[in-house]
Amino acid sequence: MQFASDNTSPVPPQVLEALIEANHGYAMPYGAEAAMTDLRDDIRNMFEAPEAQVYLVATGTAANALALACLCPPWATVYCHPNAHVEEDECGAPEFYTGGAKLTLVEGPHAKMDPAALERAIGFTARAGVHNVQAGAISITNATEAGTVYTPDEVAALAGIARAHDLPVHMDGARFANALVAAGCSPAEMTWKAGVDVLCLGGTKNGLMGVEAVVLFDPARAWEFELRRKRGGHLFSKHRYLSAQMGAYLRDGLWLKLAERANAAASRLSRGITALPGSTLLHPTQANAVFAAWPRAGHRQAQAAGAQYYLWPMDQTLDGLGHETVSARLVCSWCTTEEDVDHFLATIGPASGHDR
Amino acid sequence: MQFASDNTSPVPPQVLEALIEANHGYAMPYGAEAAMTDLRDDIRNMFEAPEAQVYLVATGTAANALALACLCPPWATVYCHPNAHVEEDECGAPEFYTGGAKLTLVEGPHAKMDPAALERAIGFTARAGVHNVQAGAISITNATEAGTVYTPDEVAALAGIARAHDLPVHMDGARFANALVAAGCSPAEMTWKAGVDVLCLGGTKNGLMGVEAVVLFDPARAWEFELRRKRGGHLFSKHRYLSAQMGAYLRDGLWLKLAERANAAASRLSRGITALPGSTLLHPTQANAVFAAWPRAGHRQAQAAGAQYYLWPMDQTLDGLGHETVSARLVCSWCTTEEDVDHFLATIGPASGHDR
Amino acid sequence: MQFASDNTSPVPPQVLEALIEANHGYAMPYGAEAAMTDLRDDIRNMFEAPEAQVYLVATGTAANALALACLCPPWATVYCHPNAHVEEDECGAPEFYTGGAKLTLVEGPHAKMDPAALERAIGFTARAGVHNVQAGAISITNATEAGTVYTPDEVAALAGIARAHDLPVHMDGARFANALVAAGCSPAEMTWKAGVDVLCLGGTKNGLMGVEAVVLFDPARAWEFELRRKRGGHLFSKHRYLSAQMGAYLRDGLWLKLAERANAAASRLSRGITALPGSTLLHPTQANAVFAAWPRAGHRQAQAAGAQYYLWPMDQTLDGLGHETVSARLVCSWCTTEEDVDHFLATIGPASGHDR
Amino acid sequence: MQFASDNTSPVPPQVLEALIEANHGYAMPYGAEAAMTDLRDDIRNMFEAPEAQVYLVATGTAANALALACLCPPWATVYCHPNAHVEEDECGAPEFYTGGAKLTLVEGPHAKMDPAALERAIGFTARAGVHNVQAGAISITNATEAGTVYTPDEVAALAGIARAHDLPVHMDGARFANALVAAGCSPAEMTWKAGVDVLCLGGTKNGLMGVEAVVLFDPARAWEFELRRKRGGHLFSKHRYLSAQMGAYLRDGLWLKLAERANAAASRLSRGITALPGSTLLHPTQANAVFAAWPRAGHRQAQAAGAQYYLWPMDQTLDGLGHETVSARLVCSWCTTEEDVDHFLATIGPASGHDR
Structure with missing residues (x-):
């Protein structure tokens, strides 16, 4: 019953096989391997974007920070939601890579920026000429840190405001596949077309x-x-092991199948929890994470059974609040099974409703 | 009728005289002039701080950013009010000088941080170990950007929270003299003793x-x-012209007399405005700035008469809102006279109450 | 006949097997996996350094730049050889991670810093107080970029100078195993004991x-x-795949066996080349790289046969200089075979001595 | 007998008078004062550059570092002479302001970059694509740190190489007036025309x-x-006191007259020293500084008489070397008189030739 994070999961067999296959003989380093050329073509085709450039790095923080540094000068600010990974979970990597830009926090329900709040925030930035930081870029996380998903139209609404102010748009797609299968749209529709x-x-x-x-x-x-990328120490010499993995991931829609499984598990989990008496959802379950509150007794039972997940917000404790229910985050991954979900639901279910 | 900012004022004659006097013959550069030694001693005496080190720079932004860079590492955050100069008016200088630290905004009425909000903000920073930026330093502006003043006890309340979390405390005293004469305390009481x-x-x-x-x-x-300071380009070779000015400023209490005049002018202005029908103060007038709303007609008359001041918040326009009153910031300086104030009050007064 | 770089090689089977083994079930992220604890203990034992801390990153540039940033403040300089990787091949990563420190180049034959030159360089830094950058750290590359190796005594000579000036010492050990087997000393002797x-x-x-x-x-x-590390985007969530690899690498002396093979291949290659008429070594062959000049005709034959290697210095061309010999760098790796070497020697050998 | 530096001098009366005049009434802050508009026009006219933009800062380090940051991205390098102020005397300010760019040192006699060496250095930078820092900008100091002067043709030779590589050219003109009167050319000829x-x-x-x-x-x-500039803390609120000074400086050719006096004093000093038995010039005296060696006894006499100047290089001591002569730097300023020079020459002269 592992719901702490999708980063505790192993990799599917196709990825290991791709590594084994990539391991034969010598290969040109630094992205000059043939597999990278193929991968670039595949991504261009998949995104209907023949001019796009594609680079690989090893962490989401590196990807976001490098991308933002290309979009936002040091004397500007990135508009993002207060719950965005770039704000909360990267130890200031965007500030480091941009050379000291700011992040301006734009509120909105369920970790999605509200367009009107974005418009106001941009307007406020412009008030004092050289004296304050300038508008720099917009960063949209999809799927969000609250397990919700922007539709292409919602992305376009935010991006339209950006465009009107001549600002570029970054999408943090650490869970892009989960967003895509949830929204049921094409990669192009979710990105450059929006x-x-x-x-x-x-x-x-x-x-x-x-x-x-x-x-x-x-x-x-x-x-x-x-x-x-090079200067940040993110250019791999034995780059073939990155392109091999990403190639396997995108081949035959594997990435979407993995995301579908994770999302389906979260959906099953969400339905099961909301069926329990005294339970509520904190955010709609649209991708692979469930944010819900349920009775304290159910948490006790889950902990006793060894279930792994975070109380959420993280500064909660099981005994520290007066409420009968306690809220938590449960993240499913590609390898979460229906049995895992049902076992967990059975664990938190029966005794719920009365704390012990 | 110049109330746009205290930075539009000239310097008093004592400062010019000090420059003229400092201009004789050769002097050691870079702060090694004799006058700097004297000044350092004066400041140590005045602050009852024999160990203190004292450096001169030419701008408040440089002073703040250099100080914060010494207190807050690149991977940490500075807690300050959303209206703080370091947040709103320095184009990201603290982020630049610290090497990419963040500023965390701590709310509170009248531009003064609320201690409970500070405590919460520090607690929130600590939630996720290496994944988010660390607590770095506290920055208190006194007098504030809203023309209010922290008492020594209020400074001590915030600094006590800082101390409990092992965080250093910075005070932006761009208007320190105004705060000091308002609070009626000693330099030491307002600073290190607090x-x-x-x-x-x-x-x-x-x-x-x-x-x-x-x-x-x-x-x-x-x-x-x-x-x-050197690396930031803020070490003056002909440093004698800085120490001469600051020496004249502190000699015989000149700095406090200048601040008393500015504060008295603001007080007179504040009383006069609040006596007008339909007027209200936005913030208590405690230092040298008045934030008030008065009828639109009075603004029209003031503008026609050439009065200089900013509508406040700055994104307002005189005609853009439906209200009958419009709010503004009026800043007095050491050279604002009673006549200036009374003339302004007469200008905005008579016709007020009905817009035209 | 692949001698372009050791980074074109595949990984040995033990590494793949370790990845496969690490891929079972869930694992704690960010270095909290059990395998990292074991690895840390292994490295402490191996280096006889029970207090040492151990972190994993994915690239040598990241390792060097992060390490130097911890040793050298922004206003200081790192002393290194002009051929050091940190100077020549990291696109300014040390400057980026330190926040703008300098590198001071210290000459010496065969890519090894000369102690007297280091002493002079440090002395020169100290000349002007606050006006120039301060002495920061020493960086020693072992094995060097010229395929030579510092002995523990040579390291100690440089480190002793550093210590006398209260400066910390960094070792870039991208080819540490090659240096170790060449010097025939223990890990501790080559590092902290020196x-x-x-x-x-x-x-x-x-x-x-x-x-x-x-x-x-x-x-x-x-x-x-x-x-x-986190702020630089170098903290892996699925960290188990790093610790698994490094664990396999160090287990049963695999790392030393791999380095012995690479060094032995280079030694065979070096002996073979120097036996050719008209050939000379540019640097002594002490690790896994050979720097040599041989007749132009031999290069022509090698190229025709598809051999991969860089002319060295890199701004040379085969036809651009008037000399009869052309110099090159040949790097061997753990998978270079005796057959590869002999085949290459046969290719460049017979027709040498007369250009065509 | 003050020859330590031109920064020990006072300011001429015209500058004080300009400050007094600028001190009347209120003035718009941050460079919006009328005097700045006039000054900008004057500089455009003087340089025959109607499109030029002009900004004021308070230190040469700030001017250089801000300018270079606009010309050279963080991942590039600035080509300059090893004796350039940006390399030796700014504590890494260019590295700080550029966000971690490098300086590449280009040798040449008498602190002037050799064009062939510049060409080689740029060529070397280009060798390894993404792996090393890129070519960024050229920085030429005129007059140089050795008291020599580039002619417009010499500037054009270096700038032509820059242009051929699409690199921008910065001139550090901390002593631009001294260079200009020495070269006898127009401001435009020395700068943009070259x-x-x-x-x-x-x-x-x-x-x-x-x-x-x-x-x-x-x-x-x-x-x-x-x-x-704002972000670096170098935008003055009471900017009128900068524009007033610079206005007075350029008015009626004052800047050139001041430089002529300084250069003439240095020339007299240089002629006097070289007339002494056993003396030699280290660099030709072309601007306002003399670099010369003369007998140790003469130094002893000068010191006894209270003369101020630096032994040069600075790591020398009067007794530390075995030579009979010791070298020094003597800097003249606008207020150095013929009497000062002659008095100094008399002091070092008579007893020279035999050490005591």
């Missing part, structure tokens, strides 16, 4: 060992990206 | 051409400060 | 997909390192 | 309290410069 300039296409959380693709729909900043 | 580690003691807004003193009550970081 | 404070222990060039260990012999800066 | 993109036009060393003008001949980067 106004996204740079996508960080996650692989790690959805089944790779540590590979993310950065897709620059406008190749004008490609060389700058390459220099920043 | 828990302040570094004070940026402003001179520019209160009568100098461009000189601020940075007072490090703990000299441990003095050499680092010197290196950061 | 005065090294931080070792970047390379795995990638010698048989891993992309894993380097940073060993901090003094753990005082460990938490800073962790924050810098 | 290929200079940005000039840092010094005022401080030649008679101001602390004002330097940055002249951007191409205004494309003007807004970026303004943001960097």
Whole structure:
């Protein structure tokens, strides 16, 4: 009963097989291997973006920070939701890579920026000329940190505001596959057709060992990206082991199948929890994470049974609040089974409703 | 009728005289002039801080950013009010000088941080170990950007929270003299006795051409400060012209007299405005700035008469809102006269109450 | 006949097997997996350094830059050889991670810093107080970029100078295993016993997909390192795939066996080339790289036969110089065979001596 | 007998008078004062550059570092002479402001870069694609740190190489006036007509309290410069006291007259020293500094008489070397008189030739 994070999962067999296959003989280093050329073509085709440039790095933080550094100068600010990974979970990597830019927090329900709040925030930035930081870029996380999903129309609404202010748009797609299968749209519809300039296409959380693709729909900043990647220590010499993994991930729709399984598990879990008396959802379950509150007794039982998950917000404790229910985050991954879900539901269910 | 900012004022004659006097013959450069030694001693005496180190720079932004860089590492955050100069008016200088630290905004009425909000903000920072930025330093602006003043007890309350979390305390004292005469306390009581580690003691807004003193009550970081100052391009070769100005400013209590005049003018202005029908104060008038709303007609008359001041917040326009009153910021300086104030009050007064 | 770089090689089967084994079930992320604890203990034992802290990253550039950032403040300089990887091949990563420190180049034959030159360079730095950058750290590359090896005594000579000036010592050990087997000493003798404070222990060039260990012999800066690693985007969530590789690498002396094979191949190659008429070595062959000049005709034959290697220095061309011989770099790896070497020697050999 | 530096001098009366005049009434802050508009026009006229943008800062280090940051991205390098102020005397300010760029040192006699060496250095930078830092900008100091002067043709030779590699050219003109009167050319001939993109036009060393003008001949980067200046803490609120000084400096050719006096004093001093038996010049005396060696006894006499100057190189001591002569740097300023020079010459002269 492992629901702590999708980053505790192993990789599917296809990824291991791809590594084994990539391990024959010598290969050109630094992305010059033949497999990278193929992968680039595949991503261009998949995104209907023949001009796009594609780079691989090993962590989502590197992908986001490098991308933002190409979009936002040091004296500007990135508009993002207060719950965005770039704000909360990267120890200031965007500030480091941009050379000291700011992040401006734009509220909105369920970890999605509200367009009106974005418009206000941009307007406020412009008030004092040289004296305050300038508007820099927009960062949209999809799927969000609350397990919700922006539709292409919702992305386009935010990107349209960005465009009106001549600002570029970054998408943190650490869980892009989960968002895509939830929204039921094409990769192009979710990104450049909706106004996204740079996508960080996650692989790690959805089944790779540590590979993310950065897709620059406008190749004008490609060389700058390459220099920043090298300078950040993120250019792999034995790059073939990155391209092999990402190639296997995208081949035959594996990435979407993995995301479908994770999302389906979360959906089953969400339905099961909301069926319990005294339970509520904190956010709609749209991707692979469930945010819910249920009776304290059920948490006690889950803990006794060894279930792994975080109380959420993280500064809660099981005994520290007066409420009868306690809220938590449960994350499913590609390898979460129906049995895992049902076992967990059975664990928290029966005794719920009365604390002990 | 100049109320746009205290930075539009000239300098008092004592400052010019000090420059003329300092201009004789050769002098050692880079702060090695004799006048700097004297000034350092004066400041140590005045602050009852014999160990303090004292450095001069030419702008408040430089003083604040250099001080914060010595207190807060790149991977940490500075807690300050959303209206703080370091957040709103320095184009990201703290982020630049710290190497990419963040600012965490702590709310509170009248531009003063609320201690409970500070405690919560620090607690929230600590939630996720290496994954988010660390707690770095506290920055208190006194007098505030809203023309209010922290008492020594209020400073001590915030600094006590800082101390409990092992965080250093910075005071942005661009209008320190105004705060001091308002609070009626000694320099030491307002600073290190209340828990302040570094004070940026402003001179520019209160009568100098461009000189601020940075007072490090703990000299441990003095050499680092010197290196950061040089590296930031803020070490003057002909430093004598800085020490001469600051020396004249502090001599015979000139700085306090200048601040008393500015505060008295603001007080008179505040009383006059609140006596007008339909007027209200946005913030208590405690230092040299008045934030008030009065009828639109009075603004029209003031503008016609050439009065200089900013509508506040700055994104307002005189005609853009439906209200009958419009709010503004009026800043007095050491050279604002009673006649200036009374003339302004007469201008906005008579026709007020009905818009035209 | 692949001699372009050791980074074109595949990984040995033990590494793949370790990945397969690590792929079972869930694992704690971010280095909290059990295998990392074991690995840390192994490295402590191997280096006779029970207090050392150990961190994994994926590239040598990241390892070096993060380590140097912990040792050298932004206003200081790192002393290194002009041919050091940190100077020539990291696109300014040390400058980026330190926040703008300098590198001061210290000459010496065969890519090894001359102690007298180091002493002079440090002395020169100290000349002007706050006006120039300060002495920061020493960086020693072992094995060097010229395929030579510092003995423990040579390391100690440089580190002793550092110590006398209170400067910390970094060792870039991207080819540490090659240096170790060449010098025939223990890991401790080559590092902390000789005065090294931080070792970047390379795995990638010698048989891993992309894993380097940073060993901090003094753990005082460990938490800073962790924050810098996270902030640089170098903390892997699925960290188990790094620890698994490094664990396999160090187990049963595999790393030393791989290095012995590479060094032996280079030695055979070096002997073979120097036996050719008209050939000379540019640097003594002490590790896994050969720097030699041989007749142009031999290069022509090698190229025709598809041999891969770089002319060295890299700004040479085969036809651009008037000399009869042309110099090149040939790098052997763990998978270079005696047959590869002999085949190459046969290719360049017979027709040598007369250009065509 | 003050020859330590031109920064020990006072300012001429015209500068004080300009400050007194500027001190009447209120003035718009931050460079919006009327005097700045006039000054900008004057500089445009003087340089025959109607499109140029002009900004004022208070130190030469700030001027250089801000200018270079606009010309050179973080992943590139600035080509300069090893004796350049940006390399030796700014504590890494260029590295700080650029966000971690490098400086590449280009040798040449008498502190002037050799064009062939520059060409080689640029060629070397290009060798390894993404793996090393990129070519960024050229920085030429005129007059140099050795008291020599580049002619417009010599500037054009270096700038032509820069242009051929698509690199911008910065001129550090901390002693620009001294260079100009020495070369006998127009401001335009020495700068943009010779290929200079940005000039840092010094005022401080030649008679101001602390004002330097940055002249951007191409205004494309003007807004970026303004943001960097603000963010660096170098935008003065009471900017009128900068523009007043620089206005007085340029009015009626005062700056050139001051430089002529300094250069003439140095020339007299140089002739006098070289007439002494056993004396030699280290560099030709072309501006306001003399680098010469003369007998140790003469130094002893000068010191006994209280003369101020630096032994040069600075790591020398009067007794530390075995030579009979000791070398020194003597800097003249606008207020050095013929009497000062003759008195000094008399002091070092008579007893020279035999050490005591």
